[in-house]
Amino acid sequence: MNQELTLYHAHWSLCSQMVRVALYEKGLQFKSERIKLCDHSDEAGNLADDFLKNINPTAVVPVLKLNDEIVRDSAYIIERIDDLEGDNEINLWPQDPLKRRELKKWVEDTTITEGVGMGKSLGTMVPLFSTGLIEDLIKNLKFSSILRIIFKHPRRDRKIAFLMMYFFSLKQKIGPIVYNRFTRELIALEENLKDKNFLLGEFSHADINLMCCFNRLTEMKMENLLEMKELPNVANYWQNLKARTSYQKGILDYPDHEEMLKKIFNSGPNPHLEVIQNKIIEKLSS
Numbered sequence: 001m002n003q004e005l006t007l008y009h010a011h012w013s014l015c016s017q018m019v020r021v022a023l024y025e026k027g028l029q030f031k032s033e034r035i036k037l038c039d040h041s042d043e044a045g046n047l048a049d050d051f052l053k054n055i056n057p058t059a060v061v062p063v064l065k066l067n068d069e070i071v072r073d074s075a076y077i078i079e080r081i082d083d084l085e086g087d088n089e090i091n092l093w094p095q096d097p098l099k100r101r102e103l104k105k106w107v108e109d110t111t112i113t114e115g116v117g118m119g120k121s122l123g124t125m126v127p128l129f130s131t132g133l134i135e136d137l138i139k140n141l142k143f144s145s146i147l148r149i150i151f152k153h154p155r156r157d158r159k160i161a162f163l164m165m166y167f168f169s170l171k172q173k174i175g176p177i178v179y180n181r182f183t184r185e186l187i188a189l190e191e192n193l194k195d196k197n198f199l200l201g202e203f204s205h206a207d208i209n210l211m212c213c214f215n216r217l218t219e220m221k222m223e224n225l226l227e228m229k230e231l232p233n234v235a236n237y238w239q240n241l242k243a244r245t246s247y248q249k250g251i252l253d254y255p256d257h258e259e260m261l262k263k264i265f266n267s268g269p270n271p272h273l274e275v276i277q278n279k280i281i282e283k284l285s286s
């Protein structure tokens with residue numbers, strides 16, 4: 001069936017990456033509309049009148065235009081993409097209802113699910129480790145861009161977080177809040193991946209989400225967490241995810257903020273890394 005797809009997305013956005021990877025997994029052609037987000041750039045495409053009026057009144061990406069229909073929220077977008085016929089014969093969602101239920105739980109846990117507080121799931125924990133970069137980007141914005149966030153951003157939670165980062169500093173405080181939960185989640189993942197190449201056996205939507213989350217950890221110079229001898233299943237899984245062509249096409253081929261990331265980490269490794277590694281070792285030996 002012929003369909004016209006336009007993706008409104010940001011290069012450096014976890015949920016945009018998820019949708020791009022899904023599109024490449026399915027082998028679907030799409031038109032790209034790059035949006036520069038208000039916390040990254042003075043351009044603030046997500047606060048433009050046209051975007052708010054016609055694409056997404058909540059000012060977030062990704063959004064997929066599927067023929068004339070506007071489809072929002074990455075998890076739902078990927079479900080819809082899975083129903084489309086692309087060049088590749090792959091299903092990101094299984095047929096079996098029991099497996100579907102299991103996958104639904106994993107998907108909710110591995111992305112930015114609306115209604116789930118930041119830091120309460122794997123998918124909402126990983127972005128917290130990026131606070132260092134986001135804060136530096138926000139502090140570089142013009143004051144007029146901050147005013148635009150104050151007056152135009154429709155989401156109160158985001159607005160407050162961005163303003164806190166601009167006027168104060170959150171980057172040293174945020175990561176440690178999730179150390180223990182993150183340690184538990186990684187150990188649980190290790191157990192779930194026993195004897196499996198992917199989370200449910202076959203590659204699925206949840207693997208896409210984790211590919212993007214793990215990639216974010218590598219950008220934050222925390223890849224050693226995914227290569228620990230104490231977590232061999234996670235290490236093997238990460239190799240399997242990185243080997244997919246969709247990883248290159250959907251994530252690595254859309255670089256952003258490379259200079260800034262280099263600047264942040266040129267003084268050494270991520271300070272969160274050693275603490276979390278020690279916690280994992282401690283927990284596994286107790």
Ligand SMILES: N[C@@H](CCC(=O)N[C@@H](CS)C(=O)NCC(=O)O)C(=O)O
Pocket residue numbers: 013014015016037038039046059060061062072073074075111112113114158
């Ligand atoms: N639940 C939504 C979350 C979307 C979301 O939070 N997108 C972020 C980028 S990953 C965004 O657009 N942020 C811009 C802002 O809040 O101003 C989804 O899965 O699509």
